[in-house]
Amino acid sequence: MINSVDNSNMFKSIYDFSSNIESAFEIGEKILLNNNYNSINRVVIAGMGGSAIGGDVVRLLLSSSNNIPITVSRDYNLPSWVDENSLVICSSYSGNTEETLSSFDDAKIKNSKIISISTGGILKDLTNKNDLDFIKIPSGLQPRAALAFSFVPIVFLLIKIGIIGQEILEKLKNSLPELRKARDLYSQDNENNPSYNLAHHIFKTFPVIYTQDNTTSIVARRWKGQLNENSKMLAFSNVLPEMNHNEIVGWENNPQLLKKISIIWLIDKGNHKRNILRMNHTNLLIKNFSANQHFVELNGDTDIERNLKFIHFGDWLSYWCAIFHKIDPTPVKKIDILKNKLSESI
Numbered sequence: 001m002i003n004s005v006d007n008s009n010m011f012k013s014i015y016d017f018s019s020n021i022e023s024a025f026e027i028g029e030k031i032l033l034n035n036n037y038n039s040i041n042r043v044v045i046a047g048m049g050g051s052a053i054g055g056d057v058v059r060l061l062l063s064s065s066n067n068i069p070i071t072v073s074r075d076y077n078l079p080s081w082v083d084e085n086s087l088v089i090c091s092s093y094s095g096n097t098e099e100t101l102s103s104f105d106d107a108k109i110k111n112s113k114i115i116s117i118s119t120g121g122i123l124k125d126l127t128n129k130n131d132l133d134f135i136k137i138p139s140g141l142q143p144r145a146a147l148a149f150s151f152v153p154i155v156f157l158l159i160k161i162g163i164i165g166q167e168i169l170e171k172l173k174n175s176l177p178e179l180r181k182a183r184d185l186y187s188q189d190n191e192n193n194p195s196y197n198l199a200h201h202i203f204k205t206f207p208v209i210y211t212q213d214n215t216t217s218i219v220a221r222r223w224k225g226q227l228n229e230n231s232k233m234l235a236f237s238n239v240l241p242e243m244n245h246n247e248i249v250g251w252e253n254n255p256q257l258l259k260k261i262s263i264i265w266l267i268d269k270g271n272h273k274r275n276i277l278r279m280n281h282t283n284l285l286i287k288n289f290s291a292n293q294h295f296v297e298l299n300g301d302t303d304i305e306r307n308l309k310f311i312h313f314g315d316w317l318s319y320w321c322a323i324f325h326k327i328d329p330t331p332v333k334k335i336d337i338l339k340n341k342l343s344e345s346i
Contacts, residue, residue: 095121
């Protein structure tokens with residue numbers, strides 16, 4: 001069934017994640033910066049979709065080792081506080097994302113330092129025209145499948161500028177053997193594969209992903225996006241402890257709808273102990289209202305290893321949901337139609 005549905009071979013794109021990280025290392029090691037980036041006191045990564053999630057992954061991986069604020073901007077304009085001491089990294093896989101191009105113009109107006117990451121397109125032309133630094137990444141992938149090329153070069157950039165140290169590179173490298181083992185398990189189309197098994201339970205439901213804020217919340221956002229694009233399914237995510245102060249009460253009315261919802265709890269050993277307690281109690285309070293509930297917790301020596309495995313698990317989960325729906329995971333027809341409609345209005 002896989003070969004008859006996966007016409008564009010999303011299987012390979014997901015399978016190659018660890019290999020893409022290695023290739024992205026080669027790109028990062030060759031980065032040469034021609035401009036001066038002294039006096040940077042904050043970093044903004046401007047992007048959308050798969051490019052923006054690369055910025056989120058950078059934030060996630062550096063959450064315990066970075067003293068300069070890193071923000072991801074998903075809009076036409078940058079935050080009002082962006083100024084000449086801000087580094088704006090414009091990330092667009094195609095180089096033609098209109099929100100990112102608008103952010104590029106806004107960064108120029110604010111006299112910010114700008115670096116661009118792309119396969120080419122208008123963004124490359126604008127970057128070269130303004131004598132700014134540009135990092136080229138490989139083309140030929142769906143942006144969401146190019147995650148490694150979206151986050152690894154940014155890590156190298158921040159190291160070369162002097163914003164972070166090189167320790168993270170060793171952790172990233174050390175995570176690859178376990179990531180390959182996970183890949184070999186998650187790519188199996190049988191019940192021994194936990195991502196395949198979870199997909200079988202949730203693919204006919206509306207998945208709601210709950211996790212802790214500021215850590216695995218970024219993983220949950222990636223899972224949601226992958227379920228949207230690969231599986232063509234609506235999905236939702238929210239965080240603790242905030243959902244305990246409002247959303248938990250919503251699990252009461254419209255019981256016929258609630259029975260169509262699967263709850264997925266993402267648990268990491270780095271979670272605050274009070275949030276683990278909240279998850280356990282919340283599960284008991286709402287479990288009878290949902291179609292099913294599942295806890296996902298992954299092992300790993302470092303937070304970086306665990307978070308990469310979490311991301312990879314979610315990518316495979318979305319893939320298997322697509323296969324169970326007998327739909328090609330690669331095309332995103334509604335996005336393409338919308339982009340064409342918007343281009344007619346320029």
